[in-house]
Amino acid sequence: MKIPISVLVVIHKSNGEVLLIERADKPNFWQSVTGSLDFLDEDLSVAATREVFEETGINIQSLPVNSLQNMQHQIEYEIYPQWRHRYAPGVSRNTEHWFSLLVPDSTRVQLAPREHVAYQWLPSAEAARKCFSPSNGEAILKLFSAR
Secondary structure (H helix, E strand, O other), rough: OOOEEEEEEEOOOOOOEEEEEOOOOOOOOOEEEEOOOOOOEEEEEHHHHHHHHHHHOOOHHOOOOOOEEEEEHHHHHOOOOHHHHHHHOOOOOOOOEEEEEEEEOOOOOOOOOOEEEEEEEEHHHHHHHHHHHHHHHHHHHHHHHHO
């Protein structure tokens, strides 16, 4: 069963482009990297690092120190009904912690085909509009409004 605590990682370049990935199980559902903790006491930054690597092939340890930043923001949202079967019975809400990851312009993306089928780099405002999850769009806008 999945743990209802997750991370969302907005991956971006210095030029303001944001990486979005399309879910394999839901066509046209574009999002940033997301994923649940593997165990209750897993460190959030460790979970973010793991999910980024699993979903995009980007190895955060090979990037400059402090490329991954905890945005010090979390939200609680209702889990979409079609995904509740992944959680314990009765679990309907998830707490999501937001991170940002600045990557070099030359960063290569290698998707996990079972999870995602396409990716694109978009200007931040366009990426925020394209996300199927309103909170994902909010995370992108929050990141770029702080600049």
